[in-house]
Amino acid sequence: MVIFDIKNLNIWFDSTQALKNVTMQVLPHEILSIIGPSNSGKTTFLRILNRLNDLNARFKMNGDVWFNGQDIKKVDVELLRRKVGMVFALPLPLPLSIFDNVAYGMKMAGVNSRKRLAQVVENALKQAYLWEEVKDRLGESAFKLSGGQQQRLCIARTLAVEPDVILFDEPCSGLDPISTAKVEDAMVKLKEKYTIVLVTNNVKQAARVGDRTAFFLSGELIELDKTEKIFTVPQDKRTDGYIRGKFG
Amino acid sequence: MKRNSHRAQNIAFFFLLMATLLIVVPVGLIVVIIIQKGLPAINWQFLSDVPRQGMRAGGIFPAIIGTIYLVTGAIVFALPIGLLAAIYLSEYSKDNPLNRIIKLAIINLAGVPSVVYGLFGLALFVIFFKFGASILSGSLTLGIMILPIVITTSREALESVPQSFREVSLSLGASKWQTIRNIVLPNAIPGILTGTILGLGRAAGETAPILFTVAAFYLPQLPKSIFDQAMALPYHLYVISTQVPNVDEKIRYGTAFVLLALVLFMNLVAIIIRTKFRKKKKW
Numbered sequence: 001m002v003i004f005d006i007k008n009l010n011i012w013f014d015s016t017q018a019l020k021n022v023t024m025q026v027l028p029h030e031i032l033s034i035i036g037p038s039n040s041g042k043t044t045f046l047r048i049l050n051r052l053n054d055l056n057a058r059f060k061m062n063g064d065v066w067f068n069g070q071d072i073k074k075v076d077v078e079l080l081r082r083k084v085g086m087v088f089a090l091p092l093p094l095p096l097s098i099f100d101n102v103a104y105g106m107k108m109a110g111v112n113s114r115k116r117l118a119q120v121v122e123n124a125l126k127q128a129y130l131w132e133e134v135k136d137r138l139g140e141s142a143f144k145l146s147g148g149q150q151q152r153l154c155i156a157r158t159l160a161v162e163p164d165v166i167l168f169d170e171p172c173s174g175l176d177p178i179s180t181a182k183v184e185d186a187m188v189k190l191k192e193k194y195t196i197v198l199v200t201n202n203v204k205q206a207a208r209v210g211d212r213t214a215f216f217l218s219g220e221l222i223e224l225d226k227t228e229k230i231f232t233v234p235q236d237k238r239t240d241g242y243i244r245g246k247f248g
Numbered sequence: 249m250k251r252n253s254h255r256a257q258n259i260a261f262f263f264l265l266m267a268t269l270l271i272v273v274p275v276g277l278i279v280v281i282i283i284q285k286g287l288p289a290i291n292w293q294f295l296s297d298v299p300r301q302g303m304r305a306g307g308i309f310p311a312i313i314g315t316i317y318l319v320t321g322a323i324v325f326a327l328p329i330g331l332l333a334a335i336y337l338s339e340y341s342k343d344n345p346l347n348r349i350i351k352l353a354i355i356n357l358a359g360v361p362s363v364v365y366g367l368f369g370l371a372l373f374v375i376f377f378k379f380g381a382s383i384l385s386g387s388l389t390l391g392i393m394i395l396p397i398v399i400t401t402s403r404e405a406l407e408s409v410p411q412s413f414r415e416v417s418l419s420l421g422a423s424k425w426q427t428i429r430n431i432v433l434p435n436a437i438p439g440i441l442t443g444t445i446l447g448l449g450r451a452a453g454e455t456a457p458i459l460f461t462v463a464a465f466y467l468p469q470l471p472k473s474i475f476d477q478a479m480a481l482p483y484h485l486y487v488i489s490t491q492v493p494n495v496d497e498k499i500r501y502g503t504a505f506v507l508l509a510l511v512l513f514m515n516l517v518a519i520i521i522r523t524k525f526r527k528k529k530k531w
Binding site for chain 1: 342343412413414415416417418419420421422423426430431434435
């Protein structure tokens with residue numbers, strides 16, 4: 001079984017090609033890390049999977065992306081985004097209370113029962129290891145939380161929608177090492193229930209949490225293999241150069 | 249060298265200060281003179297009585313009421329249409345030359361002289377739709393006049409809501425309309441209100457658009473329906489200042505004072521509402 005099946009994917013923004021002929025798969029219950037220097041197409045690739053690139057008027061694509069055996073261009077986009085959640089690079093709470101942030105996705109999906117929402121919010125916050133810290137102040141503004149707490153809130157918010165896949169877009173780029181460790185712990189636990197695609201600028205993070213690692217360079221997929229192979233015996237010397245910090 | 253740059257700085261500072269005073273002093277003088285000359289005219293009779301003795305005595309109650317009706321009518325018409333247009337322009341319209349021309353045209357419409365709106369209202373509402381000179385015609389004309397202000401400020405308010413909030417909302421499976429209603433609109437309300445009240449202030453103060461469409465020279469009773477003519481403060485001020493001889497200066501300045509107070513009061517309300525919403529704003 002394959003979660004995402006990507007074949008000959010090409011992406012342009014106006015006339016600039018962002019991804020070149022990418023073919024790869026995302027497998028169930030893995031953490032797939034995507035590494036590469038900036039402007040290599042990592043985030044663009046991630047935003048294909050929940051069709052967030054559609055918001056950009058200059059975006060064009062060809063090639064096939066299949067999600068659970070369905071063409072993502074043909075599925076209902078709101079349903080797709082409920083199944084494929086996303087955690088952004090910076091902690092981006094909505095200007096709502098802690099509770100309403102986590103309940104937002106479910107409310108938009110039409111769940112109105114206060115009891116059911118309370119249950120969903122509690123479960124999601126527990127899974128993101130935030131419940132103990134916020135359970136007494138769910139009505140407070142989410143902006144009162146610290147950066148690390150905000151990012152775990154964003155994870156909880158994504159989990160609350162009960163997705164199959166979670167896309168992490170450099171989720172620790174604004175966090176200190178302790179908060180980073182907490183988010184990484186959360187990710188490793190989450191892969192039991194979810195499939196995770198992690199874009200990261202931090203090569204060591206990919207080595208720590210990734211089951212498989214993909215290396216992107218200038219819009220091309222250079223290499224994709226088991227993480228320990230990428231980091232010990234990379235097949236391509238550009239991969240080797242990047243993970244040793246020779247460029248990027 | 250050091251001394252030179254200091255002197256240049258002092259000279260620049262002096263000119264900046266002068267330019268600011270040049271703006272502040274006349275505005276301050278207008279307010280002071282109108283308060284000084286107008287305040288003694290203000291009493292309960294002046295505010296609640298109809299004009300008497302050919303507008304040389306009595307009060308200005310019908311004009312106050314007329315202006316309140318007109319402003320309310322203008323906003324009832326302009327706010328919903330303006331807001332919907334602003335949502336369309338900022339959230340739905342594609343960025344192409346046609347839409348850019350439309351946006352530019354709307355901004356420029358705000359600069360069209362108000363007498364042109366008056367003539368337009370006369371032709372369309374008074375004559376073509378046969379509403380006659382009435383509160384309805386006047387309100388619609390004022391509404392059209394303030395539409396560009398409402399649309400432009402609302403659009404700016406909507407566009408100032410960070411794009412990242414929209415992306416987060418959509419990424420959680422919300423539809424575009426749900427995102428607009430739950431995330432974008434609530435955070436744009438302070439800006440929308442500011443624009444609306446700016447429009448209100450303009451509608452309350454203009455004479456030309458109501459000249460042909462609603463304003464009565466002298467009508468010592470209150471309008472009974474929206475198809476009646478009405479007196480209005482700016483036009484009444486114009487009449488007693490230039491058309492009727494021997495009106496006591498006190499009455500003229502009293503009328504100006506009431507008009508000024510009404511506009512300032514609306515601005516004050518806008519500032520209070522905006523501050524309240526700003527405090528709730530959390531990013």
